[in-house]
Amino acid sequence: SLVFRPDPGRAEGCDLQPVTAKPPITLSYATSTVPRGCVSNSSMATGHEVHVLSVKWSKPMLPRQIFLCWTPQDTPFLWEGGLVLVQELGRATGTQLSLGPQDAHLSPETIRAPNREPPMVSSEGQLLAWVLDTYGGITSYSELQDPRKVQLYLGEDAYSPPDCIPQEHFNAILHLETEVFFHGVKGCSRSDAQNTRAAHIIHLQPEPSSPITEVNLTLTCPQNSVNQMLILQSKVNFTWSLSLMCNMQLLVSGNYKIFSSVLLPGCLLPDTEQDLIAKAFEKNYSVIASYSAIPASTHINLEIHGHETVETPVTTTPLVTSKSLDLPHQVLFTLKPWKCTDETMEIVIVRSHLGPIKDVVNITLRDISCQAEKNATHFMLKSPLSHCGTSLEGRGYANNEV
Numbered sequence: 001s002l003v004f005r006p007d008p009g010r011a012e013g014c015d016l017q018p019v020t021a022k023p024p025i026t027l028s029y030a031t032s033t034v035p036r037g038c039v040s041n042s043s044m045a046t047g048h049e050v051h052v053l054s055v056k057w058s059k060p061m062l063p064r065q066i067f068l069c070w071t072p073q074d075t076p077f078l079w080e081g082g083l084v085l086v087q088e089l090g091r092a093t094g095t096q097l098s099l100g101p102q103d104a105h106l107s108p109e110t111i112r113a114p115n116r117e118p119p120m121v122s123s124e125g126q127l128l129a130w131v132l133d134t135y136g137g138i139t140s141y142s143e144l145q146d147p148r149k150v151q152l153y154l155g156e157d158a159y160s161p162p163d164c165i166p167q168e169h170f171n172a173i174l175h176l177e178t179e180v181f182f183h184g185v186k187g188c189s190r191s192d193a194q195n196t197r198a199a200h201i202i203h204l205q206p207e208p209s210s211p212i213t214e215v216n217l218t219l220t221c222p223q224n225s226v227n228q229m230l231i232l233q234s235k236v237n238f239t240w241s242l243s244l245m246c247n248m249q250l251l252v253s254g255n256y257k258i259f260s261s262v263l264l265p266g267c268l269l270p271d272t273e274q275d276l277i278a279k280a281f282e283k284n285y286s287v288i289a290s291y292s293a294i295p296a297s298t299h300i301n302l303e304i305h306g307h308e309t310v311e312t313p314v315t316t317t318p319l320v321t322s323k324s325l326d327l328p329h330q331v332l333f334t335l336k337p338w339k340c341t342d343e344t345m346e347i348v349i350v351r352s353h354l355g356p357i358k359d360v361v362n363i364t365l366r367d368i369s370c371q372a373e374k375n376a377t378h379f380m381l382k383s384p385l386s387h388c389g390t391s392l393e394g395r396g397y398a399n400n401e402v
Helices: 124-135 273-282 327-335
Strands: 025-031 033-039 048-056 065-072 082-088 096-099 140-145 147-154 167-171 176-181 186-189 198-205 214-220 228-233 239-244 249-252 255-258 287-295 299-304 338-340 344-350 378-384 397-399
Touching: 025 287, 033 176, 048 124, 048 147, 140 147, 140 176, 198 273, 198 299, 228 273, 228 299, 239 249, 249 378, 273 287, 287 299
Parallel strands: 048 082, 048 140, 065 096, 065 147, 198 228, 198 287, 214 239, 214 299, 228 249, 239 255
Antiparallel strands: 025 176, 025 299, 033 140, 033 167, 147 176, 186 287, 338 344, 344 378
C-alpha cells in the first residue's frame, strides 16, 4: 500500500528553536516517571511510612503552590497508619504545599513531617541520610521537576529493596502520580511566510513498555482561534478524549472523541519533527507557534494564549432580513464563526455546536456554489472577498449570507 508523507523540503527554513519569550501555551501532563527516585522496605518496622518529595524548578517563578492528595492503595478500608511527609521544596522560591482532599482520612497528628523541617542540604545524599537518621527508614523518594499536582498512593511493600538507592528516570507508578509543567516548548516560522496562521503540535513520544492507550486532553484558548490549528500525534492505536473549550481546526492521529461522543477515526500523521512541520505548512499554517514532545500520558492540559497577527481585520455583518431572528440566525450570532482579513472571508464551525439546528447537511454563502468543506467535526469555508456574492460596503465592512 502507498502511504502519503509530506514533502520534508517544505519544512526547510523553519528550524525549531526553544521559545525564550513568553510561551504561547501553558502545557502540563500527568506522569509517574520522575527524574530520580527509589523505594525501600526500611520503614516497615517504624510504625509509619516515610515519603520524601524533593521539588526542583526549571526557572525562577513567583511563589506558587503544589496540591497534594493521597489515597490508600489496594484496600477498601480507611488507612490508619502514620505518615511522614518530608518536603524539600527549595525555600528560596517561596513554594507552599497545599493538602487537598484525601481518601486516606489522615488526622493532623499522623502527618509528622511539618514539625521537623528538613535542614538546608546541598545534595540528595545528605537529604536521604537526614531522613534515615530522623525517621528510621524511607518508603519512597521522588525528585519532582516543575510539579503542578501530586497524587501519593500510600502503602508499603515488603518485597521492596532494603535500601532506597535513587535511580534515573524512575517509574514511581506504584506510589505516585504527578502533573508537571512542560517547559521545553519550541517554535519557528517559514522564512517566506505569507500569513500568520499558527499551528500547535503535541507529539507523544513512543514508549514501547507504556501501557497507556488513551489520553484525556483539555484544551482552552482564546474565543476567536479560527486561524490556529492543533496537531495531535501519537501511535495509531491511541485514543484521544478531547474536552474542547474553543473552536479550532484539528488533525489527530489514532482515534478521537469530543466530549465523550462517538469514537471517530483520525488521520495518518507522520511521526518525525520535520514531517509534522511540513504537514502544518501543507495545510497553509506558516507559523509553528508551539511544538511539544512529551511522554505518553493519561491526562494533558493545554492552554493556548492569544496569538498576535499582523493582518488587518475587516468587520463583517451577516445579512439579516427579519428583526425576529429564526433559530439558525440565533445560533450563528451566538457562535460568530466568521473572520475576515484584507483579502479573504473564513468561516469555521464545529458540528457539535449546531446541535439545536437539526440535519445540517451543508453550509454555503450567498452564492450557493461556494460550499464549505466538511469532515466529521467541522465545517470550513474560505473565500476571497471578491467572490461568492460578498459585497464591500466601505469603512472595512463586508456583507454576505450564511
